[in-house]
Amino acid sequence: MGEFELIRNFFAAAPCAQAGEGVALGIGDDCALLSVPAGEQLAISTDTLVAGVHFADPCDPFLLGQRALAVAASDLAAMGATPLAFTLALTLPHNDASWLQAFAHGLNLMAQHCALRLVGGDTTRGPLCLTLTVFGRVPTGQALTRGGAQVGDLLCVGGELGNAAGALPLVLGQRTAEPAIAEPLLEHYWSPKPQLALGQFLRNKATSALDISDGLLADCGHIAAASAVRLQVAHDALPLSSALRAFLGQDGAHQAALSGGDDYVLAFTLPADEWPGLLAAHPSVRMIGQVLAGQGVLLVDAAGRDITPARRGYQHFPETP
Ligand code: ADP
């Protein structure tokens, strides 16, 4: 199977690569052409997943296809963008048809779930690596950025935290658990659900937003810095699943939620008067803290004492002291 046959069979022929709204020209030419309606802006984000760094190698190609696109689409959710299209740059060690079939199937399911069209990419040989670029559209001036949190706003998240981090020992084969515990955790890891509807709902409501990929405290630090405010997180308000608490215990579950990463849940700041309407429309949201004057991120216990841990999240190139 040659390169062009591979592209045709597994990607150009996939249901998610067929013509759709906003795609004037898809796979097959030198560029794809996207149509953006007047009064809207294009939101663009790229994510690279490297075998052995971002996922175990070998791993299930179906799950990898699903997860790779979900992770990329989560950035569109975080901007409040409506999904439009994506490209896939794929570096493969071999052209293994059964691997590609399963990968393309997982990718396609997530693409259809997110209403994203595959419009192009690149296919090369080398150590397994995926780069996905996603395109979305958002009314001009309404994208949710990290700067804009106001003193007095509530700090909220889109749902439970820490499940994917909790799943990691299961993914790596370091621990096992009964299905009632393992399944919900692994589901979060392999098939995160980008909070696209929530992101779009938050347009003109949230004052700042991002998706949590590196751990709640580390990512809240980005909002605090961009908005020049302090974010105070209430330890006892963190939404933790019963599966996570059963698997890691109360302290371990909190640690996974605070510093674990891979959640792909939105964190955002919101004027308090928006809270009732938001909760009615999106019952999974939780209030976990508030925006104060100052800088940085503070974790407090029920008595208001500072219990901020030293280690906050994952960095590929940690800052040197
Ligand atoms: P070029 O040499 O002009 O860059 P390529 O031969 O790399 O074009 O690709 C041919 C067409 O197939 C292009 O439209 C490109 O976007 C698309 N394509 C290549 N690889 C992939 C892939 N993995 N998934 C989707 N589309 C792809």
Ligand code: MG
């Ligand atoms: Mg090319």
